[in-house]
Amino acid sequence: MERTLVIVKPDGVQRSLVSSILGRLEIRGLKLVGLKFMRVTPELAQRHYAVHREKPFFGELVAFITSSPVAVAAFEGPNVVAVVRSIVGATNPAASAPGTIRGDLALDVLHNLIHASDAPDTAQAELALWFQPDELVTWQRDTDHWIAAES
Ligand code: IDP
Ligand code: MG
Secondary structure (H helix, E strand, O other): EEEEEEEHHHHHOOOOOHHHHHHHHHOOOEEEEEEEEEOOOHHHHHHHHHHHHOOOOOHHHHHHHOOOOOOEEEEEEEOHHHHHHHHHHOHHHHHOEOEEEEHHHHHHHHHHEEEEEEOOHHHHHHHHHHHOOHOOOOOOOOHHHOOOOOO
């Protein structure tokens, strides 16, 4: 079963939106398999956003993600990477569809509330970066077979 990394960014934590944001993923039927609340070091921020290091916004992105605590979650489910990205919405909230997290709750491309892995291979790498193996919990949920046949 596929897994993905989700981060409620500092703006989501400061705006008391952690439960609202993670709740949208939970009520969709996705299974929580990891959860923690933490400060992000500059080293972790730079590794997480390494693909953007040549971008003009890299400095402000690292400053933003390290500015205040974040909530980090791992979710599991069928096609979870693509499903979560569709719930999150487009990177720039100005173009995010209503009904998505960013389209309903955000206005600014930097302060767009949530990170979600963009492909299964990046999800695996990001989960390994943010979670120790024993922090990810494999468990049977009693409702799994009501949510997806392959659970
Ligand atoms: P994503 O979060 O939708 O995957 P990416 O293109 O991977 O978007 O960019 C990572 C993060 O960098 C975005 O979520 C946003 O916070 C920030 N970002 C992206 N583009 C810009 C920009 O043009 N200006 C400022 N920040 C940006
Ligand atoms: Mg991205």
